[in-house]
Amino acid sequence: MATPAELAALLDAGALTVAAPTEHPMLGVAESRWVAPQRLVEAAQWAREGGYFLESMTCVDRLEPHGVFELIYTFNRYDSPARVALRAWVPRGLAVPSLAGVFAIADWNEREAWELYGVEFSGHPDLTWLLLPEGTEFRPLLKSFAGPPPSSDDGAGRPSARLE
Amino acid sequence: MGLIVPAARPTDAELERLAEEAAPFVRLSLLEDVLNLCRANSLWPMTFGLACCAIEMMATGMAKYDMDRFGAAVFRPSPRQADLMILAGTISRKMAPVIKTLWEQMPEPKWSIAMGGCAISGGPFRYPGEYAIVEGAERIVRVDVHIPGCPPRPEALLEGILKLGDKITGGRRLGHAR
Numbered sequence: 001m002a003t004p005a006e007l008a009a010l011l012d013a014g015a016l017t018v019a020a021p022t023e024h025p026m027l028g029v030a031e032s033r034w035v036a037p038q039r040l041v042e043a044a045q046w047a048r049e050g051g052y053f054l055e056s057m058t059c060v061d062r063l064e065p066h067g068v069f070e071l072i073y074t075f076n077r078y079d080s081p082a083r084v085a086l087r088a089w090v091p092r093g094l095a096v097p098s099l100a101g102v103f104a105i106a107d108w109n110e111r112e113a114w115e116l117y118g119v120e121f122s123g124h125p126d127l128t129w130l131l132l133p134e135g136t137e138f139r140p141l142l143k144s145f146a147g148p149p150p151s152s153d154d155g156a157g158r159p160s161a162r163l164e
Numbered sequence: 165m166g167l168i169v170p171a172a173r174p175t176d177a178e179l180e181r182l183a184e185e186a187a188p189f190v191r192l193s194l195l196e197d198v199l200n201l202c203r204a205n206s207l208w209p210m211t212f213g214l215a216c217c218a219i220e221m222m223a224t225g226m227a228k229y230d231m232d233r234f235g236a237a238v239f240r241p242s243p244r245q246a247d248l249m250i251l252a253g254t255i256s257r258k259m260a261p262v263i264k265t266l267w268e269q270m271p272e273p274k275w276s277i278a279m280g281g282c283a284i285s286g287g288p289f290r291y292p293g294e295y296a297i298v299e300g301a302e303r304i305v306r307v308d309v310h311i312p313g314c315p316p317r318p319e320a321l322l323e324g325i326l327k328l329g330d331k332i333t334g335g336r337r338l339g340h341a342r
Contacts, residue, residue: 129258131256131258131296132257132258132295132296133257133258133261138295140295140296145295146293147292147293147294147295148293148295152295153257154257154298154299154303155255155256155257155260155297155298155303155304156260156298156303156304158303160295
């Protein structure tokens, strides 16, 4: 079992990551690291071998800077201090390697990020809708989202109402 | 020996007068009334919860509020055996086709109760541009009783079930107990 500091040192030693600021008392994240999207799987394997599990995955639609997606993978363990966060900036259109082969729960997390933001994941076993009805075309958590298009079903077989 | 000799065929006016005279004594709809009394006093809801209102529905079925007093707590795990659908909670667009299928699988006669703000109108999730919620159960199934609240207390659900009973029997049910 690696402590967050040990895991962070391992990640840094593998030239995988760069330290990112964190506020441990407020966020509970002991170590936070930037990682390139191409090296996410490798970093997740380090976390898995260190005795961590994937607690949550967050996606942020960052208009500033560059209009990228920020993916935040939070790893946790049962000892204290616990949490390690991996942050990746993903340009729009770039397929992120899926972590489903390392942590099974990433399967559903990635489906959610895909259906709500449109982030593509390569190597995902089944990238389909999780919370929204099958066939939903719009990406509702994008900052540019202004209501479902009228062509989409409102759940009762009628057109959706548009945001005025 | 007296024979009952049929009179001449009565006119329509005479028939109407006879029907009016007999109306207080002859109730051809009695069988339907008895059946409805039975239906109203043994509603079988489907085991089916959508969101937080379902927690109140479960509380209503437990010992403190005891829906069984009104014959309505025999929650059935199959729509084929149920005649009441309590729509307890938020109806998401993903769930809507499932609810429609379950409703169509229930045999007639059947009733439904929209419990809480979400099932009535979409509740707090109704805003311009919303993308995931069906704005009211009435858009997908026929609703007999609406119970306002967020969530409604168990007493409110009991009142809704009694109101539904009144609707089924025409309001002559449990007169002694109300």
